[in-house]
Amino acid sequence: MLEGEQNLIKKAKAGENDCFGQLYDHYVSQIYRFVLLKVAGKAEAEDLTHEVFLSAWQNLDSYNFQGFPFSSWLYQIARNKVIDHYRTKKSNISFENLEESALKIVGVVENDLDKVLDVEKVKIAITKLSPEQQDVIVMKFVEDLENEEIAKALGKTEGAIRLLQHRAVNNLKELLWRKD
Amino acid sequence: MEEGLIKILKSLKLIKPDEGFVSHSRQSIIGLDGRPIRVGILESLKLAAALTLASVLVLVFASGISAPSVLTNLNQKNLETEIKNLDFQIKLGEVSYYIETEKELSVQIDKIINDLSL
Numbered sequence: 001m002l003e004g005e006q007n008l009i010k011k012a013k014a015g016e017n018d019c020f021g022q023l024y025d026h027y028v029s030q031i032y033r034f035v036l037l038k039v040a041g042k043a044e045a046e047d048l049t050h051e052v053f054l055s056a057w058q059n060l061d062s063y064n065f066q067g068f069p070f071s072s073w074l075y076q077i078a079r080n081k082v083i084d085h086y087r088t089k090k091s092n093i094s095f096e097n098l099e100e101s102a103l104k105i106v107g108v109v110e111n112d113l114d115k116v117l118d119v120e121k122v123k124i125a126i127t128k129l130s131p132e133q134q135d136v137i138v139m140k141f142v143e144d145l146e147n148e149e150i151a152k153a154l155g156k157t158e159g160a161i162r163l164l165q166h167r168a169v170n171n172l173k174e175l176l177w178r179k180d
Numbered sequence: 181m182e183e184g185l186i187k188i189l190k191s192l193k194l195i196k197p198d199e200g201f202v203s204h205s206r207q208s209i210i211g212l213d214g215r216p217i218r219v220g221i222l223e224s225l226k227l228a229a230a231l232t233l234a235s236v237l238v239l240v241f242a243s244g245i246s247a248p249s250v251l252t253n254l255n256q257k258n259l260e261t262e263i264k265n266l267d268f269q270i271k272l273g274e275v276s277y278y279i280e281t282e283k284e285l286s287v288q289i290d291k292i293i294n295d296l297s298l
Contacts, residue, residue: 017210017211018210020209020210021206021210024206024209024210025206028197028202028205028206029195029196032195032196032197033192033193033195036195037192037195045197046197046198046201046205049197049205050201050205050208050209053205053209054209057209057210118184118188119188119191119192122185122189122192123192137189138192141186141189141190142189142190142192142193143193144190144193169182169185172185173182173185176185
């Protein structure tokens with residue numbers, strides 16, 4: 001959670017857009033990763049990320065603090081945007097269809113092609129999980145969120161999140177082993 | 181295997197959006213002059229298109245009203261009177277033109293005759 005987050009939100013609601021800008025700066029990478037790993041297309045991920053924050057800004061008055069970070073609300077918006085995206089456009093995701101730019105990861109040793117390929121396989125496999133399993137995998141293992149926050153974002157109990165997590169990991173392993 | 185998988189998943193946290201995209205997106209949402217833009221980009225484009233169309237229509241109507249036209253009154257009888265007067269005015273104009281022209285011609289003919297007789 002961003003320090004002084006609730007104060008920033010309060011000021012943003014009052015019209016201090018620079019405060020929303022600080023929220024944007026803090027959460028944009030997180031939301032972008034979440035969306036990218038679900039849609040697997042850089043241009044689509046950028047469009048949807050922009051829509052998430054635009055929607056948050058336009059509907060900020062409807063946000064109420066319930067003991068969880070602002071990101072929980074952003075994740076809810078992001079999930080809905082991705083669902084709407086798939087409703088209007090069915091994307092055929094395969095290793096060949098992925099844009100090259102979407103496959104680059106900052107910090108990965110570029111000479112280690114095996115490692116890069118493994119990462120790409122994992123990214124492809126994530127897109128083949130159910131939407132809820134994708135959510136848990138990304139929020140738990142990529143973003144290191146606590147089960148409590150994940151549960152809030154997904155509208156589920158912590159027990160349900162743990163179960164989802166377990167199934168998601170198993171499905172992911174099965175998909176990856178199958179490719180191997 | 182699972183440990184390797186978890187390691188790879190954690191490495192995905194290194195993914196960052198392009199700085200150019202972030203800058204553009206942030207500015208378009210929050211606004212360059214510091215004021216919030218509460219309308220989405222698509223909605224603003226639609227609004228601009230609607231305003232442009234409205235302006236064009238206003239111009240069309242305005243040009244239609246200001247165009248030179250003798251028939252400004254929509255009353256049927258007045259329109260007929262105007263038309264008749266218009267014809268009459270045109271005929272009078274033609275007559276005066278012919279009269280003037282004939283005078284000039286007469287002068288020229290007299291001049292020629294005089295020249296020939298000399």
